[in-house]
Amino acid sequence: MRTPAPRRDERGAATAELAMTLPLLLAVTIGLVWLLSVGAAQVRAVDAARETARAVARGDAAGTAIARGERVAPPGSAVTVRDGGGDEVTAVVTGRVPGPGGLFDLPFARVSAEAIAATEETTP
Numbered sequence: 001m002r003t004p005a006p007r008r009d010e011r012g013a014a015t016a017e018l019a020m021t022l023p024l025l026l027a028v029t030i031g032l033v034w035l036l037s038v039g040a041a042q043v044r045a046v047d048a049a050r051e052t053a054r055a056v057a058r059g060d061a062a063g064t065a066i067a068r069g070e071r072v073a074p075p076g077s078a079v080t081v082r083d084g085g086g087d088e089v090t091a092v093v094t095g096r097v098p099g100p101g102g103l104f105d106l107p108f109a110r111v112s113a114e115a116i117a118a119t120e121e122t123t124p
Contacts, residue, residue, distance in 0.1 A: 034100040041074040042111045045093045048073035049115035052091035056081050057117035069093060074111065090116050 052069030056062055062081050069079040069091060077095030084090050097109040 030100050034097075037100075038097045038109055038111070041095065041097045042113070044072060044074050045077060045095060045111045045113040046115070048077065048079060049091045049093045049113040050117075052079055052081060052093070053089055053115040053117035056089045056091065057119045059120065065091075077111075084116065086119070088116055088118050090114060 048069040051072050052065045055065035055068055060068075066079045066081060070077065073079055073093050074095045074097065077093050080092045082090045082092070092112070092114045094110065094112045097111060099106050099109065
């Protein structure tokens with residue numbers, strides 16, 4: 001006569017699996033949200049470079065144009081203007097995107113943008 005094999009009790013298996021996968025799902029969610037914030041910061045850097053170059057090209061003072069670009073750029077970004085030889089002007093915006101919640105300081109999380117605008121003719 002054969003004795004039946006003992007049945008395995010599977011109660012709590014779903015809870016254990018959830019406890020193991022929940023931190024991973026949370027980490028993936030935080031990473032995706034942070035990637036979205038990097039993308040948004042890149043768009044802001046492009047807008048800031050374009051706004052700065054356009055302001056200098058239409059004849060605004062460089063300091064005023066840089067201040068306008070810094071308002072549009074991500075916080076802590078550097079905005080610079082280069083004169084391209086009289087007929088064009090180049091604005092460059094560089095900055096860093098902090099990690100999610102300030103927890104990580106990732107060196108590769110940088111944004112940069114460059115915009116070139118033709119200077120407008122001034123009428124006497």
